[in-house]
Amino acid sequence: MQQHYLILAGLGFATIIMAWLPAFSEKIRVSSPILLLLIGFGLFMVGLPLGWPDPLWNDLDLMYFSEALVIISLMGAGLKMGENTLKAWRKPLLLVFVTMPICMLSAYLLGQYFLLLSVPSSLLLAAVLAPTDPVLAAEVQLDDPSEENENDEDDVRFTLTAEAGLNDGVAFPFSYLAVLVAQAGSWAAFSFTDWLWDKLILKVVIGVLAGLFIGWIIGMLMDRLYKYAGVKTFVGFLALSLTFMTYGFTELIHGYGFLAVFFAGFSLRYYEKVDRNYKKKLHDFITEMEHLFMVIYILLFGGSIMNGMLNLTDWKGIAFAFVFVLVIRPIAGLIALAGFKESFKSKLAVSFFGIRGIGSIFYLSWAFVTYDYFDYKNELYAITAYIILISIVIHGFTAPSVIGHFRNQKTKSESSEN
Template structure:
């Protein structure tokens, strides 16, 4: 029983700290994930009897846990985006998804093949898991209050929020690609046409349509129930139910659930007959649930690091991680935004803050569950852990100050120079 109480006390303390972290992180200009990571190190050091990764998680457990965090975060991202962003605003995240993401993936694949000396399937998987930016750990640079952001036509936060919402789903086909090539045994035996039409076009299309339709239906139902029966729904819990329902239905109907959840939140946010106050309540509820799960995930991630996860790769993996975070993503972002009418400092901020995180963990664990024959499993987990750790520390130390700088300069709310 003593272990039971130690676990409750440790996790309770960590979640209690989270109540003050947003305000504290603003004052000390350090993102909350860094502080939570230090809490994880501390709890591991004092031997709190959690089921610490040793040093890896069980693939299936990790897949389910990271999956629920990501879909909740994607619902929050969809609910954050207001209805008054113009095509010029959407142009930036679309360029990041359809140009920056492929550049990052091709670079990761080539480095995986010729620098890390991985197999073709493992190189493909590395490229796929590093494709999505993270809607969870990147909260510091994303939209905050959904009622206060609609006027920010050229908003750095909007670009990063929309990018994370879109590419977390669009990265899915490439994880499938790695799994299918691994299962086939070679490129020659791989059925490219089936992957392209089914796993890429069809599942992306279905995910977007299913999510949009469900979001609209829920908005219609909320409006009509109150209008004709007087029944008013004003509980934030609906957002969590909508998240899980949308994800399940989309996956059952052969769509990508990540895209469906984002577009469900997005289309509900656009449904103007539902009050803005209620939309904010929905967003705030999923935001709180996301924070709770994030506390647990980062604590366990810290324990995994302390338990030796970073030792599972060599100097090549470490070098690759720094190259990816410091060079590949920023350069790929700047290339994509080269023709956009935006200040240079805004372009650099959008390009630099391509934070990797829990979405990458999901895709990696999902692939391992789908096919247990991947070579270099330990190396892939370790390299991914390095990239997440670098993102947490580097972006966590720079994001609060950078966002404060752009706010003072007016780049978060004014039109580009």
């Protein structure tokens, strides 16, 4: 019973700290995930009986937890999308259809010829590193659903928000690709046509359409119920209910739930007859739920690191992690944005902040649950952990200053105009 109280006290302490962390991290120009990671290290060292990963999680438990956290974050990302023009979507689409394939191809080739992994494991490594994380990247995304794309700061944040919302679902077909190749035993036995039409095209289309339709239906219901029956909805937890309903329903009808959740939030955000203040309340509620789940995840992630998770790979895995975060993603991003006539600083910021995190963990655990005979399981977990840790630290120290720089430029521009 004493352990039970210790756990409650420890988690309560961490979540109370989280209430002040965003404001505190903004003052010291360090992102809150870094501070949470340090708290996780501290709680592990004092022996808080949290059931720390030793050093790996159970695959199924990790899949369910990361799944919930990612879809909650994707709903928040969808609700953040402001009144932006179609032109503003060119950049995130290029990041998805140019940058992401370059990153995956690079990861696959390095996995094959540098890390010396098997073909299925190299494919899986490429797939799990494809998505930009909607959870840990929150500090470089839009803060408020009313923000508009009017300057460099908003442009960077909109692009990264839209990219995170899109590519977390688009990466799923390639996780399927790795599993199907592993199950088939070779490229020759693998049915490319079935994967292309079913796992890539059909499930993506169903996911997008289901999300747009569900978001529109919920918006219409809120409007009509108030208009004709006087029933007004103003509860924030509708966002959480919509998240789980959309995800579950879309997966049942053979679509990608990640894409559906993002587009449901996006569709509801753009339904004009729903009050703007209520949209903000939905966004704020789902963001608080995301923060709660993120606290638990990062604490446990810190414990897994202290328990030796990083020791499961060699120097090649560490070198790969640094190269992927600091070289491959930035160069791939700059290639995609090369044709845009804007400041190099803005393009570099978008390219550099391809933050990796919980989405990668979900795809990895999902693949291991779906197919239990992947080679190099420990190495893949360790390499992914290194990439997440590097992303948390390097992006965590740089993101607040970079976003602050663009915000200061905006303030100076507005002052000069007045």
